[in-house]
Amino acid sequence: xxxxxxxxxxxxxxxxxxxxxxxxxxxxxxxxxxxxxxxxxxxxxxxxxxxxxxxxxxxxxxxxxxxxxxxxxxxxxxxxxxxxxxxxxxxxxxxxxxxxxxxxxxxxxxxxxxxxxxxxxxxxxxxxxxxxxxxxxxxxxxxxxxxxxxxxxxxxxxxxxxxxxxxxxxxxxxxxxxxxxxxxxxxxxxxxxxxxxxxxxxxxxxxxxxxxxxxxxxxxxxxxxxxxxxxxxxxxxxxxxxxxxxxxxxxxxxxxxxxxxxxxxxxxxxxxxxxxxxxxxxxxxxxxxxxxxxxxxxxxxxxxxxxxxxxxxxxxxxxxxxxxxxxxxxxxxxxxxxxxxxxxxxxxxxxxxxxxxxxxxxxxxxxxxxxxxxxxxxxxxxxxxxxxxxxxxx
Ligand SMILES: *Cc1c(COP(=O)(O)O)cnc(C)c1O
Numbered sequence: 001x002x003x004x005x006x007x008x009x010x011x012x013x014x015x016x017x018x019x020x021x022x023x024x025x026x027x028x029x030x031x032x033x034x035x036x037x038x039x040x041x042x043x044x045x046x047x048x049x050x051x052x053x054x055x056x057x058x059x060x061x062x063x064x065x066x067x068x069x070x071x072x073x074x075x076x077x078x079x080x081x082x083x084x085x086x087x088x089x090x091x092x093x094x095x096x097x098x099x100x101x102x103x104x105x106x107x108x109x110x111x112x113x114x115x116x117x118x119x120x121x122x123x124x125x126x127x128x129x130x131x132x133x134x135x136x137x138x139x140x141x142x143x144x145x146x147x148x149x150x151x152x153x154x155x156x157x158x159x160x161x162x163x164x165x166x167x168x169x170x171x172x173x174x175x176x177x178x179x180x181x182x183x184x185x186x187x188x189x190x191x192x193x194x195x196x197x198x199x200x201x202x203x204x205x206x207x208x209x210x211x212x213x214x215x216x217x218x219x220x221x222x223x224x225x226x227x228x229x230x231x232x233x234x235x236x237x238x239x240x241x242x243x244x245x246x247x248x249x250x251x252x253x254x255x256x257x258x259x260x261x262x263x264x265x266x267x268x269x270x271x272x273x274x275x276x277x278x279x280x281x282x283x284x285x286x287x288x289x290x291x292x293x294x295x296x297x298x299x300x301x302x303x304x305x306x307x308x309x310x311x312x313x314x315x316x317x318x319x320x321x322x323x324x325x326x327x328x329x330x331x332x333x334x335x336x337x338x339x340x341x342x343x344x345x346x347x348x349x350x351x352x353x354x355x356x357x358x359x360x361x362x363x364x365x366x367x368x369x370x371x372x373x374x375x376x377x378x379x380x381x382x383x384x385x386x387x388x389x390x391x392x393x394x
Contacts, residue, residue, distance in 0.1 A: 004074055009191060013260050017071030017253060019063055028067035030250045034058050058246065060238050068249035069221070071256050072211065075190035076203050078223035080230040082237050083249055087186060087206025089242030090220030091115055092122075094153075094182050094204055097236040101127040103150040108135040108165060109364040110158030112184065112206075113353040116360060132363070135165035136296055138173070145177050155184040156193075157300075160348040160372040161365055162287040162312050164296035167303055171199025186210070186339070191260045192267070192306040196225045207244075209339030210309075212255040213262050217248045262341065262377060266309035269380040273373075274311050276384050282321065282391050284314040284369075309375040310338060318369035321394045322347055325371065329390030331383055338374035343383055345373045 004016055019028045036055040038044035046052035055061050065083045073081040084090040095118070099105060107119060109132040119130040133140040135154050152174045156165040167183065174181040182202040183195035189210040195203050205211055207219040221244075222237075224230050237243060244252075267290070274288035286293070289300040290307030300307065315321040325345075326334050332345040336352050346352065349368045353361055375383065 009075070010260055012074055013191070014257050016074035016256070017067040017069070019067050028064055028250070028253065030246050031058075031063045032246050033062075059241060059243050062246050062249075064246040064253075065244055065249040068244070068253040068256075071253055072190070072205070072207075072221050073223055075256070075259075076185070076223045077190075077194055077196045078203065078225050079227040080233075081221050081223040082233055083244035084220035084222065084237070085242045085244055086218045087112070087204070087208055087220040088114055088118065090204040090206070090222045091118060091184070092242065093222050093233065093237050093240065094202060095119070095123055095128070095151075096240060097233050098151050098180060098182075098202075099123065099128050102148060104129045104131065104146045104148045105151045105153060106131050106133060106135075106141060106144045106149060107153045108155045108158050108163075109133055109360075110161045110163045110366070111153075111155045111364075112159045112186070113348075113356050115153075115155070115184070117355050132360070134163065135170060136163045136299075138166065138169050141170055141173055145173065145179070149177060149179045151180050151182060153182050153184070155187070157187050157289055157308065157310065159187065160310075160312050160352065160370060162187075162289060162294070162310060163365075164289060164294070164299050164304075166296075166299050167195055167198035167200060171201075174201075175199070187310055188304055188306075188308050189259060189263055189339075191263045192308060193304045196223075198303055201225050201229075207252050208337060210263055211259060211339075212252045213259065213340055214251075214255055215337060215340035215342060217251045217255075219244045219248050219252055263309060264306060265377050266375050267306045269377075269383065270309045270311055270375040271307060272380050273375060273384060273387070276387070277311065277313050280391060282316055282394050284316045286311065286313040288312075311373050311375065313371055313373075314367060314369050315371060315394070317394060318367075319347075319349070322369055322371050324394050325387075325390040327390075328393045329386055331378060331386035332373065332390075338372075340374070341377045343374065343376035343378055345371065348372055
């Protein structure tokens, strides 16, 4: 489909990235092949020199992978995308491409747990320094900037506290200091937040979550805003090797067709569930971007076109109350991950954010009684009944 950019997001979700083959397949087939035949020696040599267009080897380029990459690039409004084997592989690609020994990165303190661990235990070995700040506090971001700051990495809404950072303002801080802004857009997906519109230079996703949406794939993506950045990212990915495979690309690309439908439905249900929880006597507080009680409600309205499917809440009675809820809740499944059609419930302090350590969790305001839920597409009244059953046992 030519000039897909002019169409609405609904239409883009269905058609973006699709390549049509000579047999007329309506969806891009799975090119489950590791390598591609050259017509002759000159053809092979020309492909390697880059003077002729074509496929060589699947780690470098594959039509099914490319279809998925193009779809996400279109949805985010970026120039190009790079499919990775997981969200963490995508984050690693970002850091490895952009940072060198001696560089400094500022990272949201409320961030996916392994992102913290990647910076503090892996990239720290290459003399890359990281400062974790509350990126919803612009003064804190400004004062964390150093002469060697090259990158600000923001997750918004942040994991698992759902704290929201002002992308427009942070991009100005980055650019005024000769640094770049990268955004982990996993929690909103491009259907509800497009960070390039607010000055971001790079976006990454765990496509394991909303983009695929069916809890059956682990995959990631990096999207670059400017085409000039693409060759260095491609070269880095080709050599570190953490690429997505054709089959998973096919599944994610299929999931994307219903992305907007799914997340809009999930978001509507989530608001209803958040309101129910906010009025519940056993709940201390609720964080959901669609509630007026959210501290960054106004920023959410400015940069997000919906409120998403993630809710965090604190039970009265802390960790023990949480244990009772999670062992008794109905329909909701006790599992980490998020963004799928099935509703999930989990406890960050003992699960997703356990590797951070208690001190870092306390700094990021991840309390021991915090519960995180991902709202799926089941009937919302039944989801509330399922929660009520668990809460009634406390
Ligand atoms: C899950 C997740 C990641 C990591 O993605 P994987 O696909 O599990 O490697 C990164 N960021 C956020 C916000 C996530 O939820």
